[in-house]
Amino acid sequence: MTLAPDSPEEIRARLDKVARLVAESAADAVVLTPGADLRYLTGYDAMLSERLTCLVVPASGTPMLIAPTLEKSLAAASVAAGLGVEVRGWDETDNPSDMVVDLVPRPTDRPRAIAVADRMWAQHLFGIHYAAPDAKLTSAATIMAAMRMVKSEVEVEALARAGDAIDSVHAQMGELLKVGMAERQVAHEIAAAIRASGHATVDFTIVGSGPNGASPHHEYADRVISAGDVVVVDIGGTMPDGYCSDSTRTYVVGGEPTKEVSEFYDVLQSAQEAAVQFVRPGVTAEEIDATAREIITTAGHGEHFLHRTGHGIGLEVHEHPYIVEGNDRTIEAGMAFSIEPGIYLEGRYGARIEDIVVCTDDSVRRLNNRDHALVALPG
Structure with a gap:
């Protein structure tokens, strides 16, 4: 049972x-x-x-x-x-x-x-x-x-169910995110999908298209999505049992990404993957942050990574431990948190990849499993 x-x-x-x-x-x-x-x-x-x-x-x-x-x-x-x-x-x-x-x-x-x-x-x-x-x-x-901070097996499985539910919403983005739609309209459709996925409440729907994607906590506005726009979609909610979801993917709508965007995104994807793979018992929160930050900084985008690498999650979307420079807390098995580096070019576009992960006895488990590639939607 x-x-x-x-x-x-x-x-x-x-x-x-x-x-x-x-x-x-x-x-x-x-x-x-x-x-x-x-x-x-x-x-x-x-x-x-x-x-x-x-x-x-x-x-x-x-x-x-x-x-x-x-x-x-x-x-x-x-x-x-x-x-x-x-x-x-x-x-x-x-x-x-x-x-x-x-x-x-x-x-x-x-x-x-x-x-x-x-x-x-x-x-x-x-x-x-x-x-x-x-x-x-x-x-x-x-x-x-x-x-x-340290989740029981029961809590981890609750977070896994939340992760599956929000993944199912990202899987619908080809239908929800289209050229000619305003961010506000997309956010409304996404919110309905979050509820339909089994969430009890919608906690946030960030739809940042074009230059709006360069503001990490932009929610949505009346900007109409154009062909070729890079769009950051960060969404989450609370399940009936109180446990939260939170996942971000970045999309290109109505066209293929430019070479510049592809190169920019490759850096971000490498940083996110490296940070996830670094997670294991005994490392510190700030070492995980540094793993992602070093790759982004080496590529010349250090000043464009504006926030911490992650935050704990459970009955709250943001809780301890915080994956940030200066936090020397040792990671333990059962700790659940996001890995979400981002790169933001003000006035142009931004990108973020976010998974919830759980530290296991000797490694890491992802609770979000959608493709991490820059997804081109037909628009």
Whole structure:
């Protein structure tokens, strides 16, 4: 039987591990509000609002899932609630921050230390601060990033399903991307294909044609695609189980690439392939980045490679580890991240190739398997 990423077995293992890590840390508890961290530990995709919902995991004792009373039944239906995590509701006239602080152990020799989610809303952060003004508030990222960076086999297979789904959308590009269409129209058609492929949501559709392709995070505009345009298509979404896809391919529409474009793209393809093949346990994130960057720089395009080589992926499209110069984190088996070098010639065109890969026990596994060549579409 294939387990789901939010199966009781997976959630139980995560809760046990986070409890150990909190006990080993300098924090007396972690407090996690709605988002990827909360879903990772509870299976509860909670609503993010001005009403505080959070998971409190103390260094000792039972974790508590706190929710407004009007959402308590939703929290109580979560996987974690069936595994012994207590669910406590609060009424509109209550102060939930006081409830949170009361659950944090009180050391006798120092002020309390509370590790909070990086993306906690400021109003909730201030609420905890006002409820415990002497407490030291720190980031929970040290604990949560360490946990979420290394994927279980179940998570890897969830990412593989997401990769297959987004690959199926790239396979339709000959029908979706044509001369005479505006980028906006193409993006709309792609978004429909992403949903039809099995994704629950569309997270982004980048359609960068001609000079727009030289802006890495250009989304789409009213520019009409012309014959011979180089078009960067970077797309991704979230599957029903919460795991994300992200893949980029570059196309030439309505003609064959020029010699200049072909040579330019050959450099990029060599850099991307070299970086993928370099991935294995024991190398560092910055060494993977340097592998791609050196090839592009040697070819004279170093200044045109504007961003890091990659980012982690899982319940969020962008998460740790980041594949970038200065990150000396050692890559471990189970880490999943993108390899996506790009070259961007301002005012002319750009290109990017992106695969999600997973570090295995001794090598690397690609989760995107569409052709890496510069694809010429008939237009």
